[in-house]
Amino acid sequence: MAQTHSIHEEESHGSIGSYLTGFVLAVVLTAASFWVVLHGGFSRETALIGLAVLAVVQILVHLVYFLHLNTSSGQRWNVMAFAFTVLTLAIVVIGTLWVMHNVTMNMMSR
Template structure:
């Protein structure tokens, strides 16, 4: 019985990226990082608009990392990975949002005295 064939079959099911896709992901990540850094260093945007632009660049970079490095997509083989990721994001939003809500309420109640 040849175990190498069955072990190789299990690994080939996951979508591993090619050199080209890793290179594309790396180049996009570097461009997004340099764009955010340049935005801050040149002072092109300030205040709220700079914060929104950096948050937008960060969100795009998260998508680039998920697609090009973690190989997440909408295929049926990735369904459990997407479900686990969605649950993780939901949990993080609840924890961060709940923390901010509690801190805001504590601040408002302490400042009123």
């Protein structure tokens, strides 16, 4: 008789504790972002850097706790697809900024 294997054998789904930890971290990071903006005591550059750092940390929290992205062998293709997406997005964004900067420099009178 042929053995049947489930497609989801190697998937690890989070526990209630894992989801609660991710939720609490996400709420704390969101509250910290609001506090940075509403506090008003920071310079513009400091606030932007703080918000960028909090945003990156929140992305990582969502990837780890809610999307279960990790470095296990079962997640290798997911990590590679995510890395390709990030690389493509970086190329598009940086290329757009570069083109727009060159257009501005060449079209504006100095």
